[in-house]
Amino acid sequence: MFDWIQQIADWVVFDVLGMEAKTHLAEALNFFIYDTTKILLLLFVIIFLMGIVNSYFPIDKVRNYLSRNKLYGLEYLMASLFGVVTPFCSCSSVPLFIGFVKGGIPLGVTFAFLVTSPLVNEVAIGLFLGLFGAKTTLIYVISGVLLGTISGIILQKLKLERYLTPWVKEVLVNAQREQDAFISEKQTFRQRLPIIWDEVIKILKGVVPYVIVGIAIGGLMHGYIPEGFFEQYMNKDNWLAVPMATILAVPMYSNASGILPVVQVLVAKGIPLGTAIAFMMGVVGLSLPEAMLLKKVMTMKLIGIFFGVVTLCIIFSGYMFNLIL
Numbered sequence: 001m002f003d004w005i006q007q008i009a010d011w012v013v014f015d016v017l018g019m020e021a022k023t024h025l026a027e028a029l030n031f032f033i034y035d036t037t038k039i040l041l042l043l044f045v046i047i048f049l050m051g052i053v054n055s056y057f058p059i060d061k062v063r064n065y066l067s068r069n070k071l072y073g074l075e076y077l078m079a080s081l082f083g084v085v086t087p088f089c090s091c092s093s094v095p096l097f098i099g100f101v102k103g104g105i106p107l108g109v110t111f112a113f114l115v116t117s118p119l120v121n122e123v124a125i126g127l128f129l130g131l132f133g134a135k136t137t138l139i140y141v142i143s144g145v146l147l148g149t150i151s152g153i154i155l156q157k158l159k160l161e162r163y164l165t166p167w168v169k170e171v172l173v174n175a176q177r178e179q180d181a182f183i184s185e186k187q188t189f190r191q192r193l194p195i196i197w198d199e200v201i202k203i204l205k206g207v208v209p210y211v212i213v214g215i216a217i218g219g220l221m222h223g224y225i226p227e228g229f230f231e232q233y234m235n236k237d238n239w240l241a242v243p244m245a246t247i248l249a250v251p252m253y254s255n256a257s258g259i260l261p262v263v264q265v266l267v268a269k270g271i272p273l274g275t276a277i278a279f280m281m282g283v284v285g286l287s288l289p290e291a292m293l294l295k296k297v298m299t300m301k302l303i304g305i306f307f308g309v310v311t312l313c314i315i316f317s318g319y320m321f322n323l324i325l
Helices: 003-016 024-056 059-068 074-084 093-102 107-119 122-132 134-157 166-172 189-224 241-249 256-268 273-285 288-294 300-324
Strands: none
Touching (some): 024 122, 074 107, 074 134, 107 134, 107 300, 134 273, 241 300, 256 273, 273 300
């Protein structure tokens, strides 16, 4: 499907630049040109399509639907699915978390959204399709949605509302904050299109630097790190590899666009896919910057419980990926 992109990359590196094949720099540059072109193309298409979806299902409508309708347990799944169609990293999801709580949505349902949103969105899906193919992408999306759903149910059962900060409790008694621009249902698709296009450009401007840096790092690793270098430390026979990868990822911070190209190279160098994805989930979904933002709305005890539950679910997902794939 993407052979024409590989041909362009080969032409630029070997014909235009005249570099010798099999050299470290040529391999790294070829990888960078191929992956950058392919991923940016996929991101543009998928972000545009999801922009159309978002224009018909704005945040206000989803929040009101979740808060006013009894869904008999399906609200956790609905919130997790809503996380899929929102292109937010873990830090930018926090303001929406506050809006959900203010809207009267149960805390566990809100957590389901908060877990899934940075892990599975149009950016992550576009990257996964380009890097790992449709089958792995489908499994990842399903596991990400289940991860958010299960985490939300567990956290709701623990009845953690008492661990919200006094600031949140004060906010809850005030009038709801006005939301961003709302697209009227009466608008035609042609009228919506400029708004959708502006949102596509805004998202691309936000993620393209991360994509380029991530692929550049991946390209250097691809060209210079020997095959099997990581496998000696995180091979499939080491049962501690998944929790180690997850815990080591917490001090780091990136979004999916920055870390997925690195994950691709880790897999190519011998790390099992489940272990690499557990590392990615830890980087994207559990970060120190997110913890600092959450401190505004949660006590340290609630942050610890939230991170603990999500960490256990990520580790379980990592083992399941290794078994399935």
